[in-house]
Each structure stands twice: as structure tokens, then as C-alpha cells.
Amino acid sequence: MDNWINILIKSSALLIGSLFLVRIMGKKSLTSATPFTFVNYIVVSIIVALIVTEVVTNVAFGLVALGVWVIFPILIDLLSLKSKGFHDLIHGRETILVKQGKIMEENLMDVRLTGEELLRELRKKNAFSVSDVEFAILEATGDIHVLMKSEKTPITPSHLGIHVSPITEPQTVILDGVALNESLSSLGKTPHWLKTELEKIGVSIDNVFLGQVNSFGELYVDLFNDATKIPENTTRELLWTNLEKCQADLLRYSLETQNEGAKNMYHENSRQIEELLKKLKPYL
Amino acid sequence: MGVDSQLKSTIATLKGVKATLHIYSLQSSHSDSKIIFKDAFDITTQITDQLENRLQVLKLEEPQYQEQ
Numbered sequence: 001m002d003n004w005i006n007i008l009i010k011s012s013a014l015l016i017g018s019l020f021l022v023r024i025m026g027k028k029s030l031t032s033a034t035p036f037t038f039v040n041y042i043v044v045s046i047i048v049a050l051i052v053t054e055v056v057t058n059v060a061f062g063l064v065a066l067g068v069w070v071i072f073p074i075l076i077d078l079l080s081l082k083s084k085g086f087h088d089l090i091h092g093r094e095t096i097l098v099k100q101g102k103i104m105e106e107n108l109m110d111v112r113l114t115g116e117e118l119l120r121e122l123r124k125k126n127a128f129s130v131s132d133v134e135f136a137i138l139e140a141t142g143d144i145h146v147l148m149k150s151e152k153t154p155i156t157p158s159h160l161g162i163h164v165s166p167i168t169e170p171q172t173v174i175l176d177g178v179a180l181n182e183s184l185s186s187l188g189k190t191p192h193w194l195k196t197e198l199e200k201i202g203v204s205i206d207n208v209f210l211g212q213v214n215s216f217g218e219l220y221v222d223l224f225n226d227a228t229k230i231p232e233n234t235t236r237e238l239l240w241t242n243l244e245k246c247q248a249d250l251l252r253y254s255l256e257t258q259n260e261g262a263k264n265m266y267h268e269n270s271r272q273i274e275e276l277l278k279k280l281k282p283y284l
Numbered sequence: 285m286g287v288d289s290q291l292k293s294t295i296a297t298l299k300g301v302k303a304t305l306h307i308y309s310l311q312s313s314h315s316d317s318k319i320i321f322k323d324a325f326d327i328t329t330q331i332t333d334q335l336e337n338r339l340q341v342l343k344l345e346e347p348q349y350q351e352q
Contacts, residue, residue, distance in 0.1 A: 165314075165316075165317055166314045166316045166317060167314070168313045168314050187313070215312060215313045215314050215317070216308060216311060216312055216317075217307075217308075217311025217312065217313065218311075235304060238304075239301055239304045239305070242297050242298075242300060242301045243301055245297060246294055246297055246298045246301065249290070249294040249297075250294070250331075253287075253290075253291070253294075256287075262338055262341075265334055265338065266338075269331045269334060269335070272327055272330075272331060273327075273328075273331065276324050276327055276328075279320060279323070279324070280320065280324055283317055283320060283321070
């Protein structure tokens with residue numbers, strides 16, 4: 001058999017084979033891999049390359065080596081799931097670099113990290129001044145994560161004591177003009193519902209590049225034709241204004257009426273709507 | 285506009301609000317917002333009921349406040 005046919009067959013077979021091997025080796029991203037995982041992937045790829053280019057003449061030997069480098073890591077992963085000690089032994093432990101605002105020089109020495117490297121990594125996390133850093137840790141993967149002092153952390157609604165409405169993940173229901181029935185049914189909606197919603201805003205599904213349903217069950221669409229104006233969904237604003245109007249109306253009636261009972265009823269209800277408005281505010 | 289027709293228009297608006305709240309309470313995918321909208325729906329239902337009662341009273345007992 002010609003050499004090139006030989007290589008062609010081997011390459012194709014191993015390409016498909018290694019595709020599956022890498023799939024079963026896991027989903028971990030290489031950028032967040034520990035040094036061992038990194039070495040592991042490289043060895044696997046080198047073995048495949050050596051077999052394909054016939055540097056390893058005996059294919060069976062090559063496959064045995066490949067098997068070891070694929071199966072052992074999986075076993076190691078399973079064992080590290082079971083035992084924290086084993087995990088630390090294989091992947092190493094995280095090292096604390098800054099604690100209570102103080103740089104731990106001994107730990108820096110242990111992981112052979114220079115002060116400049118530390119500063120560079122801190123700057124990456126927007127900590128230009130070491131005095132802003134409360135805590136920094138070197139992960140086993142080599143990433144440095146930084147906890148800023150509490151007065152330097154970004155403000156969140158909870159700092160301001162603002163109640164915000166909870167959101168759930170939006171579901172994509174239209175992609176490239178095609179309705180995705182699976183996500184529609186996970187929302188408990190039918191294709192018919194989608195059709196009605198699209199008719200409401202007056203677009204055909206062929207013109208929709210992307211459609212998402214938010215946690216309020218409202219449909220948002222992006223059209224291929226960006227010149228087309230879509231009516232904005234103002235239902236929630238309308239709801240708010242209408243409630244406010246009713247509240248004002250009731251308050252006025254309570255002032256105008258002569259009947260003592262009706263006066264109280266109007267006043268009480270207007271107060272209730274006012275409370276309702278406060279409660280609904282984050283949601284509307 | 286007489287008192288009764290003003291009250292009627294308020295009731296109509298409130299009914300619209302009630303329906304929208306009901307839709308949201310059914311559509312929301314988060315349980316917290318579901319509860320809030322359900323509560324709001326219940327309160328508006330109560331208020332519309334009371335206002336409707338008042339409208340009846342206005343019609344029957346105080347005809348002097350109707351359209352002059």
C-alpha cells in the first residue's frame with residue numbers, strides 16, 4: 001500500500017477518534033486548567049501526531065499509550081471528586097497572596113511570584129493601589145482573584161436598599177427566522193401564541209433574526225430589516241400610570257363626597273392603591 | 285360629567301389594570317413576581333367590587349348626583 005494512502009486512512013481515523021477522546025476527557029476549558037491537565041492534553045495531542053506521521057511505527061503501541069493518557073486522567077478526576085486530599089495532591093492548593101490588606105511575602109516566595117507580577121495581576125483586576133485590596137488568592141490554575149475592600153466594591157442595589165424585581169433567564173424562541181419549539185414548550189407556550197404575538201407587532205417570522213421572551217413573558221424581537229420600527233411594549237408603563245390615575249381619582253372622590261361611609265371607603269382604597277404602587281414599583 | 289359616570293370610568297380603568305395584573309401573574313416565570321402580581325390582582329379586585337357597590341348605591345339612593 002502506498003504510504004500516502006496509509007497516512008490518509010490513519011489521519012482520518014485518528015481525527016475522528018481524538019474528537020471523541022477529547023469529548024470524554026471533559027468540558028474544562030484549557031485557559032482555566034491546572035498545569036497537569038494542560039500537560040495531559042499536550043501529551044495526548046503529541047501521541048496522536050506521532051502515530052499519524054508514522055514516527056511510532058507500531059500503531060498498537062501508540063494506541064496503548066494514548067489509552068493510558070486518556071483513561072488515567074478520567075480516573076484521577078473521579079478520585080479527586082471523591083477525596084479533597086487527593087484533589088489537592090494532584091492539582092495543588094490555592095495560595096493566599098494578600099490577607100487583610102497585607103501582602104504575604106512568604107507565600108509569594110513559595111509560589112515564586114515576584115512583586116511586579118503580583119502588581120500586574122492586581123492591575124488586571126483594576127486594583128491599581130494595593131491599599132484597595134483586602135484579599136487576593138492565587139488559584140491552583142494560576143489565576144489571581146481579588147477581593148476589594150468593601151468601600152471600593154461597586155455599588156449594588158442591596159447597598160442602596162433598593163428592592164429590584166427578580167429576573168429569570170430569557171428564553172430564545174426565534175433564531176434566524178425559525179421558531180424554536182423546544183424553548184417555547186419549556187416556557188409553556190405554543191407556536192400559536194408566538195404567531196399571535198408577532199401579529200400584534202405586525203412582523204412576519206421570516207423577518208425576525210432573534211426573538212427572546214423575558215421573565216414577564218413578553219416577546220422581544222430583533223429584525224433583519226433594522227429600518228422597520230417595532231412598537232415598544234409599554235404595557236407595564238401603562239399599568240403604572242393607570243393605577244396612579246385611579247389612586248388620584250379615589251382620593252378626589254373621598255374629598256368630594258358628603259357621605260361619611262363612602263368617604264372612608266374611597267380614602268381607604270386610595271391608600272391601598274398607594275401601597276400597591278410602592279410594592280409594584282420594582283416590577284414595572 | 286356626573287359623579288356616577290366619573291366613577292364608572294375609574295372602575296373601567298381599574299378593571300383594565302386588574303386584567304393586566306392577572307396576565308402578568310400567570311405569565312411571570314419567577315415565583316416571587318407571580319406572588320406580587322397575584323396580591324396586586326386580589327387587591328384591585330376588592331377595590332373594584334367596593335366601587336361597584338358604591339355605584340349601585342349612587343344609582344338607587346342618590347339620583348340627584350346623576351347626569352343633570
